[in-house]
Amino acid sequence: MTDQAPPPPAGDLPSGYDPAAVERKWQERWQAEGTNSPDLANGKDPFYALMMFPYPSAEGLHVGNLFAFTGNDIHGRFQRLQGHTVFQPFGFDAFGIHSENYAIKVGIHPGELIPRNIDNFRRQVQRTGLMVDWRHELSTTDPSYYKWTQWVFLQLYKQGLAYKKAAAVNWCPFDKTVLANEQVIGGACERCGTMVEQRFLEQWFFRITDYAGRLLANLESLDWSDSTRTAQRNWIGKSEGAEIEFVVLDVLEFAGSATASAGLSGEVAVSTTKVRVFTTRADTIFGATYLVLSPEHPLVHSITSDGQRDAVEAYLARAAKQDLVTRKTSKEKTGVFTGAYATNPATGQPIPIWIADYVLMEYGTGAIMAVPAHDERDHEFATIYGLPIVRVIGGEDAANSQIGDAAFTDTAHCHLVNSERFNGLSVEDGAAAIVTELAARHAAIPVVNYRLHDWCISRQRYWGPPIPITYCDACGVVPVPEDQLPVLLPPIDDFRPDDSGVSPLARHAEWYHTTCSSCGGPARRETDVSDTFLDSAWYFLRYPSSDRDDVAFDAALTKRWLPVHSYIGGNEHAVLHLLYSRFVTMVLHDAGFIDFEEPFTRFRAHGMIVREGAKMSKSKGNVVNPDDYITQWGADAFRTYLMFLGPYEEGGDFRDKGISGVKRFLDRLWRSVQDARTDGDVEPEVQRKLHQTIRKVGEDIPRLSYNTAIAAMMEYMNTMRSGERRPHVDEVRPLVQLVSPFAPHIAEELWSVLGHTTSVFDAGWPAYDPALLVESTVTMAVQVGGKTRGTITLARTGTQEDAMAAALADPAIAKFVTGAPRKVIFVPGRMLNIVV
RNA sequence: GCCCGGGUGGUGGAAUCGGUAGACACAGAGGACUCAAAAUCCUCCAGCACGAGAGUGCUAUACGAGUUCGAGUCUCGUCCCGGGUACCA
The missing domain is CATH 3.90.740.10 (Valyl/Leucyl/Isoleucyl-tRNA synthetase, editing domain)
Structure with missing residues (x-):
């Protein structure tokens, strides 16, 4: 492996802080006490903090996934500290051509492969300490989930929004398969290099174009990243x-x-x-x-x-x-x-x-x-x-x-x-x-x-939910009755696509031949499966109700928890996933199932992280393996470092050595709690800095300005511990709370060391006193003719006359004032400009 | 081509309303502690010029104009990098 994490700080834990032990302890306790599982039916002030669910690849969690999840987790934990009941679910988008092709490559059935990958992903996510309610985990490949994906299809069908038409697809004559556009490179199949042809096949479409006007108009009122709204606007065209x-x-x-x-x-x-x-x-x-x-x-x-x-x-x-x-x-x-x-x-x-x-x-x-x-x-x-x-x-x-x-x-x-x-x-x-x-x-x-086209949802493939339609010679196209769902994906050993251009499902005679639900006569099943974008176009509706087998989503729970309060994800899904989700939500609204038509009240796109200035890729061998870093530095340090390396919405550069600064900060926090004194008073200078920091962190987190929030806490640490100063316990305690969304395990541990018996996440957020923020004197810049020539210290309430007097009393400034000022600009508390 | 981002020290990045550019951190240099090291703590750290020194001056936010008392921030033009998109009539 070339992507080795740098060695951990040597030595035998001089600070006494052992991240592995602390993290194990609190993850077990959260699990045992249900700390992360809110009362969905009764909890007050619901806040649904959603992140885009991942495709569980065989390689395991990518650091980019963790960057996304951690940013959402911090936001969710912060909302909880503000008094909300926070629901942060997790799931897996596990159908699709990627899984299928990988399964073909390694010769293992996806039905066997996917659960393995999911177990590995879940383990990695749990290690990271996300505040996830695992009771509501879901996987799109689970029949209890795709039963309802098929139900969603039927609702669109009933609304007259699903129809069949012939459409062109990319066809590789060598691989005998339909290719997605991104699998065609320069006119040739990306795998075998054969020139690709177009074939006309009958495909199922959704009439998203009927909704183009509404999808466009609603964009104006959404609290979404501008770049995402612009991308949607352009896509709708x-x-x-x-x-x-x-x-x-x-x-x-x-x-x-x-x-x-x-x-x-x-x-x-x-x-x-x-x-x-x-x-x-x-x-x-x-x-x-x-x-x-x-x-x-x-x-x-x-x-x-x-x-x-x-x-x-x-x-x-x-x-x-x-x-x-x-x-x-x-x-x-x-x-x-x-x-x-x-x-x-x-x-x-x-x-x-x-x-x-x-x-x-x-x-x-x-x-x-x-x-x-x-x-x-x-x-x-x-x-x-x-x-x-x-x-x-x-x-x-x-x-x-x-x-x-x-x-x-x-x-x-x-x-x-x-x-x-x-x-x-x-x-x-x-x-x-x-x-x-x-x-x-x-x-x-x-x-x-x-410009928007209707959404082609047919895939002539195996690994997806069968489209719930049958064809009967007498009755024609007959949708599968809702009470007969799910149409189970049959286990097939040879699920490779063949020359026919139809799905491998057509070769499973027993499954393919069925009876018409309308006349009881012989009928054939639709053999196409649906697009994975359909799986993910409604999953946010399913999460709160994931334990219900009788409905897709419970009406009362849905009313209570949706639309999603905060959705965070990558801009690579700015167009299709978000647009399809909005479309399906609108259709379900029009069909009377839900009372809102926009699924995500607020959406923020996170940035991408690169490593040492270069994009991470398997072929370059520069992929960050989260497991290595968590083992060596702890999940708390890793999370905090990911959030520190750049502005969250822009991404940042993962530099291997950078994590040591964050680890040092956590070590210092640990020692500050051990060293804290209870005698004497807090120092006014430190207290002022503390209150400024509480305000700053509380303002930065909702703006996803995590890197500056962390910097502010580090600044406070420098003030509080300046020159080995022994802090007062009242100076340290609020810092533990401020740190908790970023580094939840150490915060819990220190919170209990400070004598608390309940979770720091149920302790609320510290308040700052505005009266303590202001300093009695201010340092002001003095400019002469627009050039900064020095500073003066003035009472906060100082007037322009006071400032002029102070400025002219300083020879370093006065020497530039060669004549009578033509003009004086005075911004109270900020600067004085003397124009000569 | 078009549409979005972005360009600030050796590096990642701060600067929230147009008001002391470089917070915080990494790397580096020096010092304290130590037999020594690690850890920890302290100091320095944009460039150029002048000065023995304290310091002083000038230049600096991709480049060129402009607005303004004052521009990293606003306007116009140019270049470069990243992402998305692709004959949309």
């Missing part, structure tokens, strides 16, 4: 524009002259075929010189002219074979002419209709009006294929210049040109006026489009 109809010209009468657009007029009949396009730039319609359809567009075959048919078919075949990732990332523009024309409704002129794969079927209408003068992609395409480029937007001083090598995409302070009666209008007014006029002719309609 609202864009306002218009759908415009272009009537296709009937060219049958002159097959063979497909390229001669000049010869079109007068000889063509107007057909009833119309192409609908979506555009956000209706103002540029006079510059729309051609249309482009996506290769999958339904009109492609019917409008293609005989002369172009071979070329079009060839293009479609090539597009169909290409994998999804390559198609979406490749920037080269390719396309083919259909031979058909449509009338530009603004100019009345015929324009050619092309097919190109840069137009995506799943967005908008799958067709665009191309304006090469003002859109980069259209410009590139038009340049390659020699299509006309007509400028219709003028800038402030470039109104008449030609379009050169690049599209002109500015809109601010621009106006329409070459657009007949719309000339001179601003971009915004022009778009509105054109849409209004086309709408009057029934050729356009204002439309809002979202």
Whole structure:
């Protein structure tokens, strides 16, 4: 192992502090006394402190997991010290392709592997001393959990929000499996390197797009990290524009002259075929010189002219074979002419209709009006294929210049040109006026489009909850009745995917063939399992009710504990997990199961930790193993160090030697309690610093500013123990309380040494006295002409005159005051600036 | 490309409202204690210049402008690093 923790402080515990013994003792006691298990039904002031549950990998807990959990634990413990009943549950997100692929690799069934991994994770988390209520532990792979995941599916189905449609998936012909987008590297399968193809398979989808508007609008009122809200906003991608109809010209009468657009007029009949396009730039319609359809567009075959048919078919075949990732990332523009024309409704002129794969079927209408003068992609395409480029937007001083090598995409302070009666209008007014006029002719309609797609939840895989649907020849699609849940995942020895493109579940004949719950006749089970994102889209609802087998979640408990008061997790889930959770919550709200529609009142994203400036990875061999550090330094020191190494929401740099500073602090705390005296009085200077520290730590923790809270406690320690000073017990006791969220075991131990018989976490939070915070004199900076030249000490209530007198009395300052001050700026208690 | 973060000593990082830049800690140097070491405690620790010294001056928060009595903090432009996203019409 290259990632050895540095040696622990040598010697034989000079301070008497033995973290291993202390931590074992208190973990056992918490367990025995149920310290971390709140009374969910009656506890006052509920506070639900949730962290994102982990995927239990075989490698064990990553230090990044612990960083996340510890930050949540500190926040939860602090809330408890403020008088809340805090519920901090823990669970495992253990279904999915990662587990399955790993199981295939090592040749052990996931049903055997996962419980092992979970045991190891639980052991590691427990060692860390999190205030977790283990009575409510859950695993998504447990039938008593996924029974209710299937129930959630049925609720969406009942609401008409689950439907089936054919959709493209990545298919590796060698591995005979469906791949997620992230498993396709440069068009090839990440495992075997075979070029990936696309296949169309029937898949189950959730209509999350129906909720796009609400998911977007609610973001405004959520107390979430701004970066997370922005990411969601961008992902939903609202864009306002218009759908415009272009009537296709009937060219049958002159097959063979497909390229001669000049010869079109007068000889063509107007057909009833119309192409609908979506555009956000209706103002540029006079510059729309051609249309482009996506290769999958339904009109492609019917409008293609005989002369172009071979070329079009060839293009479609090539597009169909290409994998999804390559198609979406490749920037080269390719396309083919259909031979058909449509009338530009603004100019009345015929324009050619092309097919190109840069137009995506799943967005908008799958067709665009191309304006090469003002859109980069259209410009590139038009340049390659020699299509006309007509400028219709003028800038402030470039109104008449030609379009050169690049599209002109500015809109601010621009106006329409070459657009007949719309000339001179601003971009915004022009778009509105054109849409209004086309709408009057029934050729356009204002439309809002979202980038967000419906959520594909089908996985042609083994390791997931079966989708609770059956197919009956007589009754069609029949959902499994709720009282027949769960549909158990059958044990299958060979769970590898095969060439068929359907889930391995289809090979289990006994399971696959069932009876129709509606007519009693023969039926077949749906063989797809659901996406792991569905498992995690509702788990927060399950935690408080995890011991209930008759309902997914108890109504009263849910009302009491949800929405989640505080949710902490990584920004890598900023979009999908959080969005899906919000969606499922909204649906359950609309179905009347819960009375809130947003699951997480407050969300904060934590940062990432790196090690010695480099990202941690197995291949670099620089992964921090929490077990090593906890063994050598103790969980308390490890937790506190993780929180000290940088701002929690930004992450930090784990430097191996840094932990010694935190350990020294805990050693010093230990000795301070042993050395504390009960005679005499507290010292006013120390007392003031104490009260300042209580305030600072109490303000920093809710802001997740853990690193500065720890620094403040260290500062206080330096004051209290300055020069081996023997502290008064009243100076030490509150510090034990302040430290307790960070280093809970040592705090409990010292709290009991100080004579308390109950948990420090039931002792409340120390109060500070505002009157004791202020000092009678203040040190103020004195500037001359804006440059700091010295300081003066002044009574707190000192006036500007006092300050001036004191400043001028100091020759080091006075020497810069060369003449009568032109201006004096005085900020009471802070600074004085003399401008000469 | 676009969208978010970020850039401060040898290092990780402080500076909450525009008001003494570098808290706290690591590393380093020196000292006390000790036969010695460890542990502990104390002192020093941005750069440059001048000074025997106490000290004094100047320059410093990626770079360049700007606003202001005063900018790490606000505005504009540029560069670099990290994360997310990818032809979204």
